Amino acid sequence: MSIYLTAMKNYLEQQNSLNSSKPKALILVAGATGGAQEGFQALERLRESYEIIVVASQAALDLYGEENLKSLTGTAKIYQGKEFKIYDFLKVVTIVFLPVVSSNLVGKLAHGIYDEPLASLIFHAKLAGKPVIGVVDGALPDGDGFKSRGFTNPPPGLVKLINENIEKLRAQEIYLYKGKTILEKLSPYLGPQTAETSVVSSKTGVTLNKRVITREDLLELANQTITVSQKTIITDLAREYAVQNNIKINFAE
Incomplete structure (x- = not known):
C-alpha cells in the first residue's frame, strides 16, 4: 500500500472514531504489568460511557501482543501514536487514562522528555487541559512490576529517584494512583456500576x-x-x- 493510501486509511479510521456520539477517552498503554488487573477492569467501566481511542507503546505491544491488547481494551484498532501528528483530536477527548504505567514513561515525563508517542500525547493532552489519570503500580520500585522481573531489592537511591519522579508528575497534574484505589479516583468520570461489569x-x-x-x-x-x-x-x-x-x-x- 502506498504512503498516501496508508495515510488516508489512518485518517479515515481516526475520523470514524472521533465522529461517534459518545464522549471520547484516550487510552494509553505502556509496557508494564503492575496494576494491570485493576487498570484494565477500570477500562471496562470507562467503555460503558466512552468511545475509546487506544494507543500502545512498542514495549506494550511486545509485552502483551497486539491481539491480546485488543481483547483487553475491547477495541478492534490499536494505534502506536505515530498516526497522530496533529493533536487537534485532543479537543474532543474528555479524559486520558493509563491502565498501566511504566517507570520509563514516568522518568521521561518527569524530566520533560517527549521523544516517544505516549509521552508526547500526554504532554499535548495537558496543554489541551485534559485530565490524565493512571495506575502507578507498574512504576513503583517496591511493586509487582519490578518483582516480576526479579528485581526484589532495588538500591535506595533508585527507589528515591523513582518516587521523586512520580511526585513530579502529580505536581504537573498527571494523577497516578495505586490500582486498588483507581475505581474510586475515576468515579467522577464513570456511570453507575452494573452487575455485568462488576469483577x-x-x-x-x-x-x-x-x-x-x-x-x-x-x-x-x-x-x-x-x-x-x-x-x-x-x-x-x-x-x-x-x-x-x-x-x-x-x-x-
Whole structure:
C-alpha cells in the first residue's frame, strides 16, 4: 500500500472514531504489568460511557501482543501514536487514562522528555487541559512490576529517584494512583456500576478469575493445574514461570 493510501486509511479510521456520539477517552498503554488487573477492569467501566481511542507503546505491544491488547481494551484498532501528528483530536477527548504505567514513561515525563508517542500525547493532552489519570503500580520500585522481573531489592537511591519522579508528575497534574484505589479516583468520570461489569478477583482452588495473569499470581502454584477464562491474558513472564515450575494452564470452555 502506498504512503498516501496508508495515510488516508489512518485518517479515515481516526475520523470514524472521533465522529461517534459518545464522549471520547484516550487510552494509553505502556509496557508494564503492575496494576494491570485493576487498570484494565477500570477500562471496562470507562467503555460503558466512552468511545475509546487506544494507543500502545512498542514495549506494550511486545509485552502483551497486539491481539491480546485488543481483547483487553475491547477495541478492534490499536494505534502506536505515530498516526497522530496533529493533536487537534485532543479537543474532543474528555479524559486520558493509563491502565498501566511504566517507570520509563514516568522518568521521561518527569524530566520533560517527549521523544516517544505516549509521552508526547500526554504532554499535548495537558496543554489541551485534559485530565490524565493512571495506575502507578507498574512504576513503583517496591511493586509487582519490578518483582516480576526479579528485581526484589532495588538500591535506595533508585527507589528515591523513582518516587521523586512520580511526585513530579502529580505536581504537573498527571494523577497516578495505586490500582486498588483507581475505581474510586475515576468515579467522577464513570456511570453507575452494573452487575455485568462488576469483577471480583478471587482464587477458588486452582481457578484464577482474573483478566491478566502475571508471574506473581503463580508463585504458590507449582506442580498444579490452573483454570482460567478464555479471555484471560497470560504475560510472557507468567508463561515462562509456569513451564519452569510444572504449572499446567487450562482455558475454560
